[in-house]
Amino acid sequence: MTSPAFEAFLARLYTDEAFRDDFLDRPEETARGFGLDEKEIEELERLDLTGLELAAESFSRKRLWKEKHRPPPKWKRATRRILELLGIARA
Amino acid sequence: MKKDTQKSYGLPGTREFHQPPTFIPHSFRDCIGLGWRPQLAIGILSHLDQIDILEVMADDFLDVPAKEITALKTLAAQRPVILHGVSLGMASTHRVEARRLEKFARLIEKVKPETWSEHLAFVRAGGIEIGHLAAPPRTASVIDGTLSNLETARKITGIAPFIENVATLIDPPGSRMNEAEWLNGIVNGCENDLLLDLHNLYANGVNFDFDPLGVISTIPLERVGQIHLAGGKWVTARNQGGRRLLDDHLHDVPEPVFTLLEEVAFRSARSLTVTIERDGAFPPFVEVLREIEAARRAIARGRERRREVSA
Numbered sequence: 001m002t003s004p005a006f007e008a009f010l011a012r013l014y015t016d017e018a019f020r021d022d023f024l025d026r027p028e029e030t031a032r033g034f035g036l037d038e039k040e041i042e043e044l045e046r047l048d049l050t051g052l053e054l055a056a057e058s059f060s061r062k063r064l065w066k067e068k069h070r071p072p073p074k075w076k077r078a079t080r081r082i083l084e085l086l087g088i089a090r091a
Numbered sequence: 092m093k094k095d096t097q098k099s100y101g102l103p104g105t106r107e108f109h110q111p112p113t114f115i116p117h118s119f120r121d122c123i124g125l126g127w128r129p130q131l132a133i134g135i136l137s138h139l140d141q142i143d144i145l146e147v148m149a150d151d152f153l154d155v156p157a158k159e160i161t162a163l164k165t166l167a168a169q170r171p172v173i174l175h176g177v178s179l180g181m182a183s184t185h186r187v188e189a190r191r192l193e194k195f196a197r198l199i200e201k202v203k204p205e206t207w208s209e210h211l212a213f214v215r216a217g218g219i220e221i222g223h224l225a226a227p228p229r230t231a232s233v234i235d236g237t238l239s240n241l242e243t244a245r246k247i248t249g250i251a252p253f254i255e256n257v258a259t260l261i262d263p264p265g266s267r268m269n270e271a272e273w274l275n276g277i278v279n280g281c282e283n284d285l286l287l288d289l290h291n292l293y294a295n296g297v298n299f300d301f302d303p304l305g306v307i308s309t310i311p312l313e314r315v316g317q318i319h320l321a322g323g324k325w326v327t328a329r330n331q332g333g334r335r336l337l338d339d340h341l342h343d344v345p346e347p348v349f350t351l352l353e354e355v356a357f358r359s360a361r362s363l364t365v366t367i368e369r370d371g372a373f374p375p376f377v378e379v380l381r382e383i384e385a386a387r388r389a390i391a392r393g394r395e396r397r398r399e400v401s402a
Contacts, residue, residue: 003184004216006228006264006265007185007216007228008219010225010228010265011213011219011221015219043265044265048261048262048264049331051261051298051335052261052331053331054328054337055259055260055261058260058326059221059223060222063220063222063223071154074154
């Protein structure tokens with residue numbers, strides 16, 4: 001049991017607030033619409049809702065932190081280096 | 092790089108508590124180190140005599156200019172370095188991406204670390220990046236997928252990474268196994284050794300009402316070569332109610348985690364490499380050193396008990 005689709009469903013559930021709200025309002029319908037089978041839908045009836053709320057918040061904070069600390073792309077670094085060599089930007 | 096970490100611990104250890112108990116082979120050394128963070132760099136470099144090993148976040152060095160790789164190599168020349176990954180998503184029915192592993196392989200080739208490690212987690216699925224380590228459904232099919240991914244990782248990098256148990260705030264949906272069954276299912280199916288994160292285990296035990304010692308007593312400790320220690324805090328669910336212990340790496344290592352470390356040292360005949368992880372809210376470095384010493388004392392207590400029992 002558990003398919004790649006089930007993991008994809010969890011990834012969406014953890015990261016997409018609107019999808020999560022849909023699921024909390026209409027769990028069976030949302031899961032079926034995602035293509036999960038009956039056994040997988042049954043598993044979701046026992047979902048740990050406290051954990052879902054806290055995990056989703058935690059993942060969201062991590063994504064925001066990563067976005068904030070993402071290193072500049074290579075082209076930006078290369079441009080910066082050229083400007084430094086030309087004396088236009090400070091090293 | 093040495094594949095057998097037990098043979099790679101020829102590290103300086105002049106203090107008395109570094110001395111191996113008599114029943115352990117002469118080459119045996121427990122090592123205590125730190126997760127390398129730039130904010131801790133001055134403290135680490137000023138106290139290398141008290142730090143046996145450094146664990147470096149591999150993902151921070153996958154796409155960096157050559158000068159940063161050179162800096163990492165300089166660091167690795169001063170203390171043994173372990174590369175630690177967070178982005179591969181090994182524990183999944185989805186195949187780990189070869190291009191990501193190839194980047195790891197190139198970094199490993201350049202830095203020549205003692206070894207490398209990754210988590211038993213999935214981090215993406217269906218084109219969605221979760222952003223962090225998610226505990227997968229603990230099922231036979233995920234174990235199969237994980238074993239396949241670990242084999243791919245070994246083939247591409249040439250080294251079987253240590254694999255780390257993860258903390259989870261949510262009881263992994265769709266699971267058919269408890270934590271001990273899950274870890275045993277993985278370890279028994281592969282050659283990879285375990286990086287046992289004791290705070291992750293402790294937090295999961297607190298959150299999902301099981302005794303971490305019960306897990307420690309059922310996993311094959313001869314396969315545990317590395318240990319992680321960290322701290323966390325309680326978080327409350329505002330909408331659903333209830334609270335959980337979050338493994339945030341922003342707080343001191345709690346005493347029960349040192350007790351678990353002592354217990355592993357007592358029960359295990361294998362040398363252990365222990366890393367303390369701190370990702371932020373950095374205290375004065377003297378406090379970091381105190382935690383290192385506390386870890387050394389916990390291991391020493393466990394080894395001493397083991398020696399008494401075997402005497």
